[in-house]
Amino acid sequence: MEAPSATVAVQATVATHPCTQAPISGIPTTLIINLTLTNMKKTLLLTVALILTGLNSAMAAIDEELRTIITKSDGIELTEVTNDANNPWAIADGVATSTVGKSSNTTSQTFTIKFRATGRTIFSYGYTADFYPYAEYDCKIVTFDDNTLYSSYSSYTTKSYYTHYFILDEGEHTITFTHKHLSNVNNYSQVMTVSDIALYTAESQMMTIDLAAPGTLGVEALNLVSTLPEMQFLRLSGKLNADDWNSIKNMTGLRCIDLTNAQITDIPDNAFRNSQLRFVDLPTSLKTIGAQAFYDRYLTGKLTLPATLETIGKEAFAFNNITEVEIPDNVTSMDTHVFRDNKKLITAKLGTGLTSLNIGSFYNCQALKTVSGGANIKTIYGDCFKYCEALETASDLQPREVKSNAFEGAKKLQSFNFADITDLGEYAFRNCQALKSVELPKISSMSWYCFNDCSSITTVKLGDKITYIPSDAFHGCSSMEEVVLGSSIRELGSYCLYSSSGSLKRVYLAAPAPPSTSTSPFYRLSGVTLYVPDYAMISYKQHSYWSQFTSVDSNPNPTGYIDLYGKLELSTNSRIPGNPDVTMNYQGGSYPIKGILIVNGNNPQSLGNYYHWANTSDNCPVTISRCNQMTAASVKVNHYLANNYWYYITMPFDVKRSDITISKGAVAVRYYDADSRAQNGAGNNWKDVADDAILREGQGYIFCASDDSWCQFTASDDTRNHIFKSHDVTLTLQEHASSVSNDANWNLVGNPYPSFFDIYYMDYTAPITLWDTDNRTFTAKSVADDQVALRPFQAFFVQKPTLISELTFRTDGRQATKTIDRSAAAPRMTPVVASRHFVELAITDGSTTDLTRVVVNHAASDDFCADNDATKMMADGTTPQIYTHAAGDIYAINEGAHQSGSVKVGVQIAHSGTYTITMPRNDVRARLYDYGVEVELPYTFAADEGVEDNRFTIGFDTTTTGIDAIKPGAQTDGAIYTLDGIRVSTTAPKGIYIQNHKKIVK
The missing domain is CATH 3.80.10.10 (Ribonuclease Inhibitor)
Structure with missing residues (x-):
């Protein structure tokens, strides 16, 4: 029988992580020994793992002793807890201690915790730092994934606690604690401790409540915690009412709430102001977030707003730690300062529903780098992105208005779409140090x-x-x-x-x-x-x-466009090229300016569209053409009309009634029916201009708008260039015979030039009657006695004298301003002699004033004569009227011998009340009588509504002084005369003299 034999197979492997199977670095190679026993019916496979080297270091991935200071790790996978190999922290009773004894060397002690977690994660710890008395040389440093969470040289002998909140990506994360000692001090020991480290996910702590009925949250919550302030992590569903929101307000320790499935459309004002909220999931049905709902809480990471959201209240998310936000397209209203002072906010995407960004929306969001979306936003209000120092781009924004301080201090903003901006507020882009160019084609x-x-x-x-x-x-x-x-x-x-x-x-x-x-x-x-x-x-x-x-x-x-606010005078050889559009414009206010265009010489001047903005002030723009070949492709005059005022206007061209438009409201247009006046007398003689009628150049019409607006007159094609006429203009005066002198021969005509016109240069000597828009009354003026410049487009009345059939405007009368300057003019030898003396009367109700004049001329007849006298044109409004009357005629200017020494004065009162009569000019020591009793001027009296023709008179002496000896034709040239009519060169001897028809006492 053969002796048994054995084969030993040796295989080297690398240790792997028990969950991920990934190789674990630092774990030594093991030997797997397979012993196969041969020549036996059954083979026994023995696997023996022999740790040949480094067993102790392999186990050091989790330092169990150091692990004792981590008191909580729910939902967390700890992968490494290691102490400092060179300068380890001492561990005892759940406390890690770093002590630096009287050392003059720079040293540091660090321990490390690595873990795996995803999503909302909480990290807290307690520590002490006894760095006294040289705290400035020892430092506590806490880092998370290479970012410093905390660094302090401060000394704390009483344990302090810190908590940090993260939203983590999947993977391994690292926390380090370091005690750093500098070499400056060697006489004292510095001690730092760390304990009670807690690492856990929010999900692992959630308590779930599904409300069976509104108003039950408090009860349900107290089944889970002892008191409402103890509730920290809550997942809530069902319907809520006001009682439930009050319960939430009492959850002062609340850190995380998930309302995804809560049946809520509105989050009330201040809903979470009392909480410690870091994380929130909003309801999918939410429409409104109230003012300060999450104000000054601790919301961390990306804020997800539901697509159903429509309105966000004032400061709803102000003073949080949000890092990213996207405004849904359904949001149409964001109140002021919604995201202000979110200093960790990096990106913001704006929805299509917003048409404006309110005041301070992202104020002081110092980390905000990118703003996208918001293509429909037209207005960015004040302080919106003020102090957003990191902002580099907001390229999708294309606003029309950017208000005060909106981007002030956005130091890294390199460019902006200025293309549509029309209005910029003060400091709007102040201190935007990276901006390279500013192009504002539409700015106004x-x-x-x-x-x-x-x-x-x-x-x-x-x-x-x-x-x-x-x-x-x-x-x-x-x-x-x-x-x-x-x-x-x-x-x-x-x-x-x-x-x-x-x-x-x-x-x-x-x-x-x-x-x-x-x-x-x-x-x-x-x-x-x-x-x-x-x-x-x-x-x-x-x-x-x-x-x-x-x-x-x-x-x-x-x-290709000229908007003229100043004076442009073209010489004979100078012309504007390219047929540009021209606007004659003006600016009112404290520093009024206006456009003045003067074209000299007859070289052609062609314009594109010509616009003339007109008003009744001295600041009306002016065009004076001395060029007989000046033309425009179209001509429009825009005249300002204040609400409920009548304006007397004439156009220097024909215009269809149907081509007259109004910027707002409606406009009434009327002509004066002089035939009706001649036949029927004063009253009811204003007639509406028919819609298909043509308003003729040089003829006057009246206009009244229902609202403050601009009335536009478009010139007819065949007469449009008449506005540039460079020749004298003669108007034919129509005869309208009447048996009553006051009612005969009225003509409403007007200034034919788009310039001021001095009536001195009219070949016409009879009085004219002007409408005083401010006082809402008619005022008569004498070409012989008054200095008057007609406004551009101003209409006026004349009462044609019997032997006069036309009125001529000479081009010499055109002027750029209302100021009369006749220094270069030939004197008009009108018989302004010493025997013509003036008395002017005025009546006022305190707000409006009317005038009448009496001229004492021994050579004139007391009968009405249209060559010298002006019929009083009565106004129908509230302005009190004053006039003189005799033999059935009423006068605004009454020139005659007045040998009786008395003239009757009439008044027409619209409303019972108190009125005042004054005498602005009195050359004949005239006196006012009320019912025959002389009264002192100014004279205030009470009057009832109606006409008073038998109450007032003026009286004066019929014997004049020696000044009558001044010869006819003497001019008001500043010459000085004695009372005997002798011209003298000096007033050196004391006495009474006459100069320019006025008495001088020396």
Whole structure:
């Protein structure tokens, strides 16, 4: 019998993790020995694992002694707990202690915990740090996945606790605790302890409550915890009512709540203000989140909002630790400061339902790097992204308005879509240090400091809508090299483009008139080339400021649109090229300015669409054409109409009634039926213009709007260029015979030029009657006695004298302003003699005033004569009316000999009340009588509604002084006369003198 034999097979293997089967580094190779016994009926396989080396180090992956300081690890897989190999922490009674004795060497002691967990995870620990008395040389450092969670040199001899919340990706994670000692101190021992480490998942701690009925949450919760404040992790479903929300408010220890399956549409205001909430799952049916619902809590990680959400209340998620958020498309309303001070927020995606971002929406979100979406957002309100220092891109935003401070301090914002922006608030992009260029083609309004201190901007381009660049708008843009300004620029504020570094090289201006400037809009002008329209070159070179540029050259990019706010005068050989659209514009307010266009010479000037914005103020734009070949493709006049006021307007072209439009409300258009007046007398003579009628050039009409609005007049094709007429204009006056002198021959005509017109240059000497829009009354003016400039498009009444058949406007009367200047005019030798003396009366109710005039002229007849007298055109409104009357005629201007020394005064009162009569001018020492009793002026009296024709008179002496000796034809040229009518050169001797029909006492 053979002796038994044995075969020994040796196989080397590597130790693997018992769950993942992955190789475990640091575990030594083992030998698997297979013993096969031969020559036996049964083979016995013996496997013996022999640990040849390193058994103790293999077990060190979990240091069981150090493991004792981890008191909780629910839902966590610990993979490594290791002490410092060189300077281990001492472990005793569940406490890890690091002691550095009187050492002058730099040392550190670190222990490490590695674990696997996914999702919401909580990590807490307690520690002490006895670093006294040199705490500044010892430091406690806690890291998580190589990120420092805590670093402190502070000394704490009483145990302190810290808790951290994470949302973890799948994989292994690492925590380290380090006590670092510097070498500066060697006389004291420093001690640090760590204990009570807890690592667990939120899911492992969840308590689930399914509400059977609303209002039962408190009861159900107390079946799980002793008191409501003890509830920390809650999964809730079912319907809730106000009692349930009160129960939640009492859960002051709540850290995590899952409301996914809760039947909730609204989360009330302040719902979780009392909690310690870190994690939340919102209901899938949610529509509204109330104000401050999660205010100043501790929400961590990505915030997921349900697709059903529509409204987010004020500060709903302010002061949290959210890192990412996406606003669903159904959200149409976000109140103010919703995500402010989420300093860990990195990305935000905005939904399509938002049309605006409210005040402070992402204020002080210092880590916010990317904002996407929000293509429908038109307005970004103030402080929205203020102090978002890390923000690099918001490329999907394309707003129209960006309000004050919206992006202030977004230092890394490199670009922005400015294409649609029309309005910018103050400080809107202040201190955006990475912005390279600003191009605002549609901007119409900017506020000061809007791009202040944007130190990387090299180019600024503003379009044709902006008229004013406010103070300091681009102040401190120290890299600015090129500025391009559109055609509408009319004013530059102080320091508005002040780069403070001398970097500026080129300024392109398309404005046809040199803009006005305040203090130093640019840092310096030397070394800078100014490019301006060729046709405006002379204006710029003659300007006190713009001429200071080193070079003024032709702008190679002429604009196709001119918005004129200043004065542009074209010489004979200078013309605007390219048939541009032209708008004659104006600005009101404290610093009114307006467009003035003067075209000299007969070289053709062709324009595109011509727009003229008109008003009844002195600030109405003006066009004066001295060119007989000036044309436009179309002509529109927009005249301002205030609500419920009548405006007397004439157009210098024909316009169809159907082509008159109103920007808001409705407009009434009427003509004056002079035939009706002649036949039937005053009253009911205003008639509506038919819808298919044509309003004729030079004829007057009245307009009243139902709301403050702009009334647009579109010129007919065959008369549109009449607005540019360069010749005298003669209007035929129509005769409307009447047996009553006050009712005969009324004509409503108007200024035929789009400029102011001095009535001195009308070939017409009879009075005219103007409508005073402010006082809502008619005022008569004399061509001989009054200095009046008609406004552009102003209509007025004339009562045609018997021997006069036409009225001529001479081109010499056109002027750019209302100010009368006849210094270059030939004197009008109207017989303004000393025998013509004036008395003017005014009546007021305290808000509106009416006037009448008496002229004492011994050479004139007391009978009505349209050559000198003006019939009182009575106003129908609330303004009190004053007039004189005689022989059945009523007068606004009553010129005659008045030998009786008395003139009757009538008043028409719309409402019973108190009124005052004054005498603004009194050349004949006239006196006012009330029922025959002389009264002192100003005279205040009570009157009932109605007409008082027999109450008031004025009286004066019929014997005049020696001034009558002044010869007819004497002019009001400043000459001085004695009372005997002798012209003198001095008033040195004391006495009484006459100058310009006024008494001087020396």
